[in-house]
Amino acid sequence: MTDFDEELxxxxxQVVVPDVDATQRIAARLSRSIGMPSGGxxxxxxxxxxxxxxxxxxxxxxxxxxxxxxxxxxxxxPRVEQVYVERPPASVQxxxxxxxxxxxxxxxxxxxxxxxxxxSPLLSAAPPVARTPAANAAGDRLASLGEQQALLxxxxxxxxRSDYAATLKTLAVHSARFPTSVLSEEREALQIKALAASxxxxxxxxxxxxxxxxxxxxxxxxSIKDSVGTIP
Amino acid sequence: MSVPGVHVDxxxxxxxxxxxxxxxxxxxxxxxxxxxxxxxxEDLSHDVFFRVYQRLADYDPERPFRPWLFGFCFRVxxxxxxxxxxxxxxxxxxxxxxxxxxxxxDRLVQAEATSLAQLVLQSxxxxxxxxxxxxxxxxxxxxxxxxxxxxPLNTAYSRLRLAREQFAEGLRRERLxxxxx
Numbered sequence: 001m002t003d004f005d006e007e008l009x010x011x012x013x014q015v016v017v018p019d020v021d022a023t024q025r026i027a028a029r030l031s032r033s034i035g036m037p038s039g040g041x042x043x044x045x046x047x048x049x050x051x052x053x054x055x056x057x058x059x060x061x062x063x064x065x066x067x068x069x070x071x072x073x074x075x076x077x078p079r080v081e082q083v084y085v086e087r088p089p090a091s092v093q094x095x096x097x098x099x100x101x102x103x104x105x106x107x108x109x110x111x112x113x114x115x116x117x118x119x120s121p122l123l124s125a126a127p128p129v130a131r132t133p134a135a136n137a138a139g140d141r142l143a144s145l146g147e148q149q150a151l152l153x154x155x156x157x158x159x160x161r162s163d164y165a166a167t168l169k170t171l172a173v174h175s176a177r178f179p180t181s182v183l184s185e186e187r188e189a190l191q192i193k194a195l196a197a198s199x200x201x202x203x204x205x206x207x208x209x210x211x212x213x214x215x216x217x218x219x220x221x222x223s224i225k226d227s228v229g230t231i232p
Numbered sequence: 233m234s235v236p237g238v239h240v241d242x243x244x245x246x247x248x249x250x251x252x253x254x255x256x257x258x259x260x261x262x263x264x265x266x267x268x269x270x271x272x273x274e275d276l277s278h279d280v281f282f283r284v285y286q287r288l289a290d291y292d293p294e295r296p297f298r299p300w301l302f303g304f305c306f307r308v309x310x311x312x313x314x315x316x317x318x319x320x321x322x323x324x325x326x327x328x329x330x331x332x333x334x335x336x337x338d339r340l341v342q343a344e345a346t347s348l349a350q351l352v353l354q355s356x357x358x359x360x361x362x363x364x365x366x367x368x369x370x371x372x373x374x375x376x377x378x379x380x381x382x383x384p385l386n387t388a389y390s391r392l393r394l395a396r397e398q399f400a401e402g403l404r405r406e407r408l409x410x411x412x413x
Binding site for chain 1: 247248256260261265273274277278281282285286290292293294348350352353368369396400403
């Protein structure tokens with residue numbers, strides 16, 4: 001091994017990490033600035049770092065647990081189970097596979113409207129499937145957020161491999177199953193990008209205009225504008 | 233600090249917390265390698281994660297995450313150096329005045345280096361150092377490096393070559409200076 005390689009190996013081995021207090025302070029600042037749940041974050045960070053000394057590890061669990069529990073109790077922030085999905089659950093994939101055709105644009109029926117209306121289950125006011133509002137609400141409440149996220153992950157994966165038909169189909173399933181999902185903003189943004197990328201720009205622009213009206217401050221707006229060019 | 237207009241939902245919070253827990257050590261180490269002195273690591277780590285949060289929707293899950301994350305570290309470190317160079321804050325008489333010379337930050341960081349390799353690494357110019365760190369230390373392929381830093385592929389190769397030469401020469405000079413060999 002040359003001197004050069006030896007020094008590189010040293011550099012690779014020289015890892016510096018924040019101490020427990022610094023980790024807690026950064027987590028607390030992020031909690032204030034973006035609303036990241038602070039309870040449990042810091043201990044998790046330390047747990048993920050194998051080079052932390054055992055004493056620090058134990059301390060981090062104790063201190064982090066107490067601080068996290070205190071903040072949780074004080075702020076009453078909604079606690080969301082953290083779910084990592086490597087691949088979609090069978091039920092999610094089955095739902096996608098059994099879904100109907102991709103939503104398409106239909107001619108406008110309103111004489112006063114010049115632009116085509118988009119028959120989108122994602123942005124339409126009424127749910128696309130025959131479910132009562134009460135059932136929808138109850139279903140959404142009961143549905144696991146992890147399942148919603150997993151379904152969106154399937155759509156994102158389809159988008160990443162340029163399979164826009166599959167993406168739109170998955171998003172339609174998501175919309176049908178979770179019409180009032182907390183992830184609806186992300187879902188709508190992905191639908192617009194998928195439409196635009198698949199060449200269906202007129203539909204994408206109409207949906208983009210609606211999205212902009214509904215979420216004028218959304219962080220997703222710049223990327224939507226990039227994908228559709230101009231929002232009417 | 234509040235962020236007007238930021239839509240935050242439960243799933244984003246959960247996944248972002250996971251990123252923070254998993255990668256805070258990596259961000260901290262990367263900022264250090266990019267020449268951020270210890271006293272400012274906490275602030276800048278926060279800034280990195282704050283920016284990551286703002287751009288999380290842009291992340292392409294088909295690409296490796298850490299090079300994308302390193303891109304934020306590089307931009308935050310770069311902005312920091314610019315701010316430091318232009319710092320003209322008037323401090324109270326009881327505080328230690330800021331050294332206004334342009335290489336004051338480099339001297340501060342080099343003084344904190346705990347090894348010859350760290351010392352020489354801190355002597356590389358930031359753009360070259362970023363490519364060097366990503367490729368030689370994080371072992372990231374050059375195309376990913378170029379993509380993460382937003383530079384052409386040839387530029388990445390060129391910066392890597394120059395950084396290697398500068399690093400090797402720096403090691404040689406520093407050893408001579410120390411009379412090691």
